[in-house]
Amino acid sequence: MAVTVRIPTPLRKLTGNQSEIREEGGTIREVLKNLEVHYPGIGERLTDESGELRRFINIYVNEEDIRFQDGLDTKIKLGDEVSIIPAIAGGAE
């Protein structure tokens, strides 16, 4: 099953500047695995050595944080939208 994944600006150079990608997977973990297959390098930006989501990056399924669902094992249904949102800091300088 394919879902729409929204790619944040900092990662778009790994996706050929695409802001939305259709990707297969029944859980977030599977979607991330497939993202890495199609866009090598994106995986390590999102997860750490132990496979956990990095602490300054959140993933949302339909605007709900997966941390408050089943984490990377959160299941995805047809029509769900997945957003990857990193912390951003710019503002002054």
Added chain:
Amino acid sequence: MELSEDQIERYSRHILLPEVGGKGQKRLLSSRILIIGAGGLGSPAALYLAAAGVGTIGIVDMDVVDLSNLQRQIIHTTEDLDRPKVESAREKIAGLNPDVTVTTYPFALTAANAREIVAGYDVILDGTDNFPAKFLINDLAVMTRKPLVHGGILRFVGQVLTVLPGESACYRCLFREPPPAGAVPTCSEAGVLGVIAGVIGTIQATEAIKILLEKGHLLTNRLMTYDALTTTFRPVSVRRSPKCPVCGDHPTITELIDYEQPVCTTPGI
């Protein structure tokens, strides 16, 4: 305090609003907002808050105006180059609205001075450009129970979150800690569309005014994201985390922290 005739005229478009009225305007005039960072976000926020008649505006910034700032830091002008940003900002605000008292802090906010600076202010507006400052300001807001309006911008996107300590999710509930130094290049490499600072900074100012007036629904427990390339505002829900290291049930961070990291960074590039 009664409004003078000049004030009634100056703020007439506010006073006409039932949500503001004379009472709300007087409340704004007796309010105190601390703006940390007189840059991209702080510039529009300071100008609109000054125009709105927020009585006291504190501005913290250690920098001087640089030519590369002027693409987005609209409170400063070409003539202000090399001048302290707090002085440049103070002058513009004085010219805009004599009702506003500006207090300047021409140095960096640190764990050592933050509590003293923030004392007496009603709301904190985060216009800083780096993660160490953003986490310091979040922790400061939580520990001193001051409402905080967080903002961040990069390239074509921006984020805003309002934090009511003790009631709503804080920035650390959302992102638990700053990204590690090293994996994070500078903002001057990544770039930012100048006008994004205006969009996000004015939303921050709007939130600050709503907090002061106690009107409307605040951007609490929702992170608003804005993507200029697609012209999309998208909120994502944020929850107060019982495990949050600063505002959770068993906080492990009970003192302010000065993180070491280069300024103006973004993870994952």
